[in-house]
Amino acid sequence: MTTGVQSNKGEAPKAVYIHIPFCTNKCFYCDFNSYVLKDQPVMDYLRALEREMEYTVTQNPPGEIKTIFVGGGTPTVLTPKEMEYFLKSVRTYFPNWADDIEFSMEANPGTTDPEKLAAMKEGGVNRVSFGVQAFQNDLLTGIGRIHNTDDVYRSLENARKAGLTNLSIDLMFGLPNQTVDMLAESVTKALELGLPHYSIYSLKVEENTLFHTLYQKNQLPLPNEDDELQMYLLLMQRMKEAGYKQYEISNFAKPGYESKHNTTYWRNEDYYGLGAGAHGYVGRERHINIKGISPYIEAAQKGLPRLESYSIAKEEAMEDFMMVGLRMLDGISSSRFTHQFGLKVEDVFRGPLNKMLNAGLIEKVNDGYRLSEQGILFGNDVFSEFIGVLTVN
Structure with a gap:
């Protein structure tokens, strides 16, 4: 178990990351700590997460929380009742929220019905980031996504109806069989949505993914380097023309809508990290939690579910x-x-x-x-x- 330390300047962390590791399916490029939802002990996991919150705030009491980010996996695979339970736990153990708190949750199009979005809004979520990736259904199928473009429009409409207006979407470039024209079309359709924030990432072929296996066999038809550079230049130009500031290598926002939570990471500031496989950084000490669902649940019954903790030298x-x-x-x-x-x-x-x-x-x-x-x-x-x-x- 880690020592009870406060952050560098004696301040409590102002940011919280929480990991929900369940997904409807595993995307072909994904190396995150995520597990297909079917037959998983979701409520046992949420109770274990609540216990970790309790141990964490006992050891390192929180001050005023400025950002909360719920990632995954796909947090929005939780049912409305599970979502309600989870968000109540967050509010119980991190009760002191800044007036302008940014409370973000990742979502997949097609996993956000009105009842669930209402539970998210009621529980304090005020920013939703949708993993769209592309606006061509063939490309989506080719990377293992199970949503289609109709799901994107429906999900965004449902979010707005629920009163959630601080919305972001992720796009990807450098995908197998993707052309510069395809990316241009995706950027056009994304900008037509008029959202305050866009994240646009290049594909990285990570180990322990289906794409890595195909890449090793020379069976992954990736764009060439020149095309990938053209894609990046195109998206930077298009975003700038549309009035979005590129405030980070892969992120674009209207003024005032930059991701506060990610800025915590980029400034190397402290944050709580909760959930299976989550990383945290408090008082120049990093930790990584146990990754597997059942081992995490079991460990959280006895104390902090750490895989490892280590001090970071100055x-x-x-x-x-x-x-x-x-x-x-x-x-x-x-x-x-x-x-x-x-x-x-x-x-x-x-x-x-x-x-x-x-x-x-x-x-x-x-x-x-x-x-x-x-x-x-x-x-x-x-x-x-x-x-x-x-x-x-």
């Missing part, structure tokens, strides 16, 4: 700050770095900063550094410059 925390912070297009804040670590960022990272400045991949701004226009296209090369710089033995 050097590693500083590297993480740079690596994740530069994902945001506003960049990293020198004053925030000094506040967290008591050092000047230039004194710690003079070498990689100068190298990236000279390469034209980052640029100096008033209170820090950010990716240049060219750097946005080569983000991974920039981030890697800050990994292992301070922690080499």
Whole structure:
């Protein structure tokens, strides 16, 4: 069990991540900790989750909560009654909510009927992120999604009728058999929805997925590198023209609708992590929870259901700050770095900063550094410059 520590500056975490690991089916690209819903002990899991909340807040009492994010899996596979029970647990153990709290839940189109959305709204959810991925039904089938484009429109309409207006959708590019024109069509249809936020990710072929198996056999017809670059340039241009700010490598928002919760991660700030396989970060200590459903339920009966916990050295925390912070297009804040670590960022990272400045991949701004226009296209090369710089033995 971890030690009872508070965050770096003696503040309680202001963000909560909660993992619901159930799905209707496993998508071909997914390596998240998720399990097909059929025959799973859902209520036993939700009770175990409640126990973990109780142990967690006893050890690290929460202050004012500014963001809650429920991910998965697909949290919206819960029935309305299960959803109600779950959201009541959240409110019980994290009762002190900021007036402008962002309470997000991931959803799949087709898993959000009016009764469930009403339970979500009643329980405090005020932001929903739908995993749409594409607007071509053939592409959706080819990546293992079970919804179609009609489900997308119906789900968004149901959400709005329930009074949920802070909505986001995920799209993907670089999918098997996807062309630049297909992505252009998906972006057009997405923008026609007039949503305040869009996340658009490139496919990563992860181990332990069907796509990885096919890739190893040379049976995954991915777009070539030039087409993938054209896709990324196209979506950045189209989003900008439509009035969306690219505030992070893969995220676009109308002013004021940036994801507060994800910004917590990108600023390397503390957050509670609850549920099977969830990660948390409190007081420069990370933990990973037990992943399997039954082992998690069993462990939560006895205490915190940890797989492992470990302290993060100051050097590693500083590297993480740079690596994740530069994902945001506003960049990293020198004053925030000094506040967290008591050092000047230039004194710690003079070498990689100068190298990236000279390469034209980052640029100096008033209170820090950010990716240049060219750097946005080569983000991974920039981030890697800050990994292992301070922690080499």
